[in-house]
Amino acid sequence: MDITLQQVSYAYAKNTPFEKRALFDVDLHIASGSYQAIIGHTGSGKSTILQHLNALLKPTDGSINIGDVEVKADKKNKQLREVRQKVGIVFQFPEHQLFDETVLKDIMFGPMNFGVPEVEAKRRAIELTQLLGLPEEVLEKSPFDLSGGQMRRVAIAGVLAMNPKVLVLDEPTAGLDPRGRKEIMDLFYTLHKEKGLTTVLVTHSMEDAARYADQIAIMHNGKCVLEGTPQEIFAHEERLTEFRLELPQSVRFQKKIEQMIGKKLPTICLTEESLAEELAQLIKKEREE
Amino acid sequence: MKREIISLQDVTFTYATDDSNVRPALNNVSYTIYESQWVAIVGHNGSGKSTLARLMNGLLFPQTGTVRVFGETLNEQNLWETRSQMGMVFQNPDNQFVGATVQDDVAFALENNGIPFEEMVERVEASLAKVNMSEFMNSEPHHLSGGQKQRVAIAGAIALKPKILLLDEATSMLDPQGREEVLATVRQLKEETDLTVISITHDLEEALLADRVIMMNQGEKYVEGTPEEIFQKGQELVDLGLDLPFAMNISRLLRAQGIPLVADHMSEEELVNDLWTSHFNK
Amino acid sequence: MLEKMIFGRYIPGDSFIHRLDARAKLIFVFLFIAIVFIANNWITYGVLVVFTFLIIRMSKIRLYFLINGLKPVVILIIFTFLLHLIFTREGDVIYHWKFITIYEEGLRQGIFISIRFFVLVILTSILTLTTTPISITDALETLLNPLKKWKLPVHELALMMSISLRFIPTLMDETDKIMKAQMARGSDMTTGSLKERMNAIVPLLIPLFVSAFKRAEDLATAMEVRGYKGGEGRTRYRKLEWELRDTITMFSLVVLAGVLVFLRQ
Known part of the structure; x- marks a missing residue:
């Protein structure tokens, strides 16, 4: 499902003394099946964009096409529910949305709101708890009796249970420890590949964007200032510095090495693994010469 | 030998006192922290590290074992005196902001300790200057970023001129920029004063800044040492759910590719140098 | 809204x-x-x-x-x-x-x-x-101070008021956030019969209460750690x-x- 933002502007508290513009004429095309990262500092407007992706906010100007539904300021939309079912959002600290008596009921909440039969919703909940590495006995527990990491997983399961076509992730690993972070990110990536999801990752982490995304958009002061593949984006260090952003660690290190040996590696290394591989090849080649 | 500041001896603590099947949050933990050290207590979520923070300032008392602060066993009597010597910053920036504005919040502990008005004004200004938040003196908390709120919390903690600054996962809810700000502030404080800093964290960068690292696992002290000593454990740490420094990951990956290195390097500089001398400079 | x-x-x-x-x-x-x-x-x-x-x-x-x-x-x-x-x-x-x-x-x-x-x-x-709300609270506290003689907990009331005021924006943000999170999960608080709407409020209220209690607990700990023991022996930073x-x-x-x-x- 494609999502296209055209000249989207948004102002909070419009027409009050506290009016605050958060987005200015943002154009962004998220292609079906792609993994799109949206990067920016706090206050850059990335959270505001995120809320537009399933019409929780409507643009004050411009329009958004989510699949074949057009969302505009002055347009009443009857298909909003349809949109919300297809676009699942995992908010930052999603465990704050847990409320039901049991984990099972909480996971079933989303799908049942969208009219999925109880049996099917239950089947999905059980399947997802397994997928997220939760022990089966948590299903009958209160979500408030779980550890922080488990609560996070239950909340994520609650969004996945709606079987969305598009998955929007807002800093899904904030506050987790390193292992939890990696497990969750890898899981989203596997889902992205296996189910052919369109994934939108809103993040501060250059490393995550470099590792997972096919496309990156950079937000700064409410504008989308840079867009492209990770290779393109990270080739322009000076532009990133302009927006107070840094290169991913592996690219930064790559530059250091390149400077030292006075040679360039054939590609920009987006992950630690690819950096090590490229370096090793270069060293082996040097040896042979 | 430096003066002992905090010492735990055979401390065991459980939240579920009536259920012996539940693994205690802490089991037989002992360590000593000396004056003006920076000690990082690391471990994955649920390793018992936050319980340690609560034991060190008397929010909790151990079921067995003792907690000594400034050489005295912590008890109900010396609790308040001890707390006035120990500034503490918690994880959630919002939930520890008591005052209506930045300056009110910094003044809160001073008010509680009956510091006279004139001195309060001076100390509030000085503390805010130390964390570079002077210009936000009149700001309300909801207009500040997470990093700024945490810096205010640090200002509030140091306003009492404590001997110890205890950071309980103070950076874990922040964005990278906020984390950077807070760590830079602590580092600067550490240089300017002889504050003893204890940071409880799962952030690797934070642990690397410390003089000593105490690693917790499943409620027990797993290992203690300098960051170098700790990170030499490599795979063991990864298995315990922690990260390794970037340079170390690259070193390990290079070795796996059959590139010999002198060691698994902790810093990028060491790795660059090693690569240069053994592989490129021929 | x-x-x-x-x-x-x-x-x-x-x-x-x-x-x-x-x-x-x-x-x-x-x-x-x-x-x-x-x-x-x-x-x-x-x-x-x-x-x-x-x-x-x-x-x-x-x-x-x-x-x-x-x-x-x-x-x-x-x-x-x-x-x-x-x-x-x-x-x-x-x-x-x-x-x-x-x-x-x-x-x-x-x-x-x-x-x-x-x-x-x-x-x-x-x-x-x-x-500022804090000045109003301070003013009320000073004006009501004489009532302490009759055991009215003026300081505690004023502190309560200032903390509530301080947390209003935080809780409003939180409400907005949870409401949106539940809306994204298909909960609909704006249409349907009265009963349906009442039901839709539960998923909003429970997380809000849970979080408010968590915040209260954290805040109490933070205050205790910073030496708060009630109004006795306290000095005041705010002077009117x-x-x-x-x-x-x-x-x-x-x-x-x-x-x-x-x-x-």
Whole structure:
């Protein structure tokens, strides 16, 4: 499902003394099946964009096409529910949305709101708890009796249970420890590949964007200032510095090495693994010469 | 030998006192922290590290074992005196902001300790200057970023001129920029004063800044040492759910590719140098 | 939705009114409430309106904000106006249609009551718009201090109030966030029957309560760690200072009262 933002502007508290513009004429095309990262500092407007992706906010100007539904300021939309079912959002600290008596009921909440039969919703909940590495006995527990990491997983399961076509992730690993972070990110990536999801990752982490995304958009002061593949984006260090952003660690290190040996590696290394591989090849080649 | 500041001896603590099947949050933990050290207590979520923070300032008392602060066993009597010597910053920036504005919040502990008005004004200004938040003196908390709120919390903690600054996962809810700000502030404080800093964290960068690292696992002290000593454990740490420094990951990956290195390097500089001398400079 | 509420919010500024001592402003508003009742004819109500506009000017708050702030009470004002208009049966009949008869006195009373409402709401709005909540709390605490003799926990009440005020924006953000998270999961709080809507509120309220309790717990810990043991032996960082301008403001009220008494019938 494609999502296209055209000249989207948004102002909070419009027409009050506290009016605050958060987005200015943002154009962004998220292609079906792609993994799109949206990067920016706090206050850059990335959270505001995120809320537009399933019409929780409507643009004050411009329009958004989510699949074949057009969302505009002055347009009443009857298909909003349809949109919300297809676009699942995992908010930052999603465990704050847990409320039901049991984990099972909480996971079933989303799908049942969208009219999925109880049996099917239950089947999905059980399947997802397994997928997220939760022990089966948590299903009958209160979500408030779980550890922080488990609560996070239950909340994520609650969004996945709606079987969305598009998955929007807002800093899904904030506050987790390193292992939890990696497990969750890898899981989203596997889902992205296996189910052919369109994934939108809103993040501060250059490393995550470099590792997972096919496309990156950079937000700064409410504008989308840079867009492209990770290779393109990270080739322009000076532009990133302009927006107070840094290169991913592996690219930064790559530059250091390149400077030292006075040679360039054939590609920009987006992950630690690819950096090590490229370096090793270069060293082996040097040896042979 | 430096003066002992905090010492735990055979401390065991459980939240579920009536259920012996539940693994205690802490089991037989002992360590000593000396004056003006920076000690990082690391471990994955649920390793018992936050319980340690609560034991060190008397929010909790151990079921067995003792907690000594400034050489005295912590008890109900010396609790308040001890707390006035120990500034503490918690994880959630919002939930520890008591005052209506930045300056009110910094003044809160001073008010509680009956510091006279004139001195309060001076100390509030000085503390805010130390964390570079002077210009936000009149700001309300909801207009500040997470990093700024945490810096205010640090200002509030140091306003009492404590001997110890205890950071309980103070950076874990922040964005990278906020984390950077807070760590830079602590580092600067550490240089300017002889504050003893204890940071409880799962952030690797934070642990690397410390003089000593105490690693917790499943409620027990797993290992203690300098960051170098700790990170030499490599795979063991990864298995315990922690990260390794970037340079170390690259070193390990290079070795796996059959590139010999002198060691698994902790810093990028060491790795660059090693690569240069053994592989490129021929 | 929540962000559009203006009533009771502080707008920073540096006007004469902004700089007044919060105690002066509080006393002013209370006395003004009493003084308003002196007025009983066109001239005295006219004086009140002029006086109010003078204060609006001095506060340098844009009229637009105030009118916006008035919105919630407009219905109340209209309602009382109509009530007086229809039920007062004195003076000449000025309009008659079927069973509705409007008397001259009814119109007069209706207008007077509306003016009274209007000036009171405007002045209280100006109080909250020009005074930080913390100053209002401080002022209340100092003004109520004598009541401590009768075991009224003045300090605790003031602290409670200031903490609640401090957490309002935080909790509003949180409400907004949870509401959106549940909406994204298909919960619908805006349509459907009353029962359906009530049901839709549960997924909002429970997380809000859970988080509020968590926050309260964290806050209590943070306060304890920072040495809070109640009001005993505490010093105060906030000092209120009564200055000449505050005395002058009080005096202006005396003048107003005098003028009204002189002009009333």
